[in-house]
Amino acid sequence: MSKIWEFFENLGEYVYVADAETHELIYMNKKTLKSYGFQSLEEIIGLKCYEILQGNSLPCGMCNNEQLKPGFFKEWEYYNPLLRRELHIKDTLVEEDGRKYRMEIAIDCGNLNGRGHKSEDYRNMEVALNEAIRVAQRQESMDQTLQVLLEFVGKNLEAGRAYIFEKDDHDHDHNTYEWVAKGVAPEKDTLQDLPPEICAEWYRKFDENQSFVTENLEEMKDVDPQMYEVLVRQNIHSLVVVPLYDDGKVIGFYGVDNPSTRYFEFVSEMLQIMGHFIVSSLKQRNLVRELEVMSYSDPLTTLGNRYAMERYIEQVDHTEPIGVVYCDITGLKRINDSEGHSAGDRLIRRCCDCLKRVFEGNGMFRIGGDELVVLCTGISEKEFYQKVEELKTELAAHDVSMAVGAAVNTLEAVGKDHLLTESERRMYQDKAEYYRSTGLDRRKI
Helix, strand or coil: CCCHHHHHCCCCCEEEEEECCCCEEEEECHHHHHHCCCCCHHHCCCCEHHHHHCCCCCCCCCCCHHHCCECCCEEEEEEECCCCEEEEEEEEEEEECCEEEEEEEEEECCCCCCCHHHHHHHHHHHHHHHHHHHHHHCCCCHHHHHHHHHHHHHHHCCCCEEEEEEECCCCCEEEEEEEECCCCCCCHHHCCCECCCCCHHHHHHHHCCCCEEECCHHHHCCCCHHHHHHHHCCCCCCEEEEEEEECCEEEEEEEEECCCHHHHHHHHHHHHHHHHHHHHHHHHHHHHHHHHHHHHECCCCCCECHHHHHHHHHHCCCCCEEEEEEEEECCHHHHHHHHCHHHHHHHHHHHHHHHHHHHCCCEEEECCCCEEEEEEECCCHHHHHHHHHHHHHHHHHCCCCEEEEEEEEEHHHHCHHHHHHHHHHHHHHHHHHHHHHHCCCHHHC
């Protein structure tokens, strides 16, 4: 026998091996083959583990392949609905011939020696979990999907609060999603930008593929006083927190506060199962956000593009005054022709920097090669025109020239097209005055 797992051929426990990348079954020992109705290994080769072992059409939400390491076993418990057995599972990663394999050894725990109550609760929870994932997948956005999942977790575990924390590039943690039970105060807004030392003990456990579980918060008082102070303020007396992994790296965590003692013994496992779907949803959310940035922003200046401007206008109060500043960069063609487009790009960025310094907090857009637009809301007409004069001073101070036209009105009164056209018309007046006063040939610049 060339494969290490074939040593378990006659073991009285369930043993199977699957390709960690493709999920294709490679091996089952005699007990596992017989239990699933197979006569030989030839019958299972090429079949997917999730199809045969769980009866699923897609990879299992509880799949922990990313957490497995060669030489280490991850242990957990699971009720298998096809075998109708409670299993104590040991998973590890085996590398052979340049490939990675998931090897699982499952010890049959029967009906837990009469403790059928857990198995019944566990089975009911799994059914609800699958239904929650189906409902979550039908949501219009990943933000809604994640909220549905947290609501399911919180309600079904009878917890006070369910939440997701994500780690940023500086290792600070942010509470990005939250569900709270009726009568429980939300904490999301107060749990932002937590410094690394607050959750340091938890991350040490996460790095060892462990969750953090405590049924009595007072046990943390001396062991982790910083985290204890954060939690006791929230009236937490018990909690379960599990890590969120992406490609083997911890990207955050999620958990529940004060879950029902009835479910406490398998809360961690249920959260881990759901955790894989949560990570997938977070990754899809991030992809959508990246695509949205690409669709609505100008890559050279980071300002919004024409599509972003249209969306911005749709969202403002059409009964309130809005000021429009329409700018045209003077001399861009000459710079591009004489010094190259890199120099022209630098000129565009310098003009945009002037806009940002004066109109920070307002909508700023690049709607053409040399055309920039600022939309100002929540500002009086007097303040708006003062800002326009500030812009002209800023441009002169940084030795760049733009023709500037400005107009202010309500969209309800004149409509967006009229307001944009009016500010553009005044910009062309300003440009004509520039050419007249300087004597320059507009065709050359």
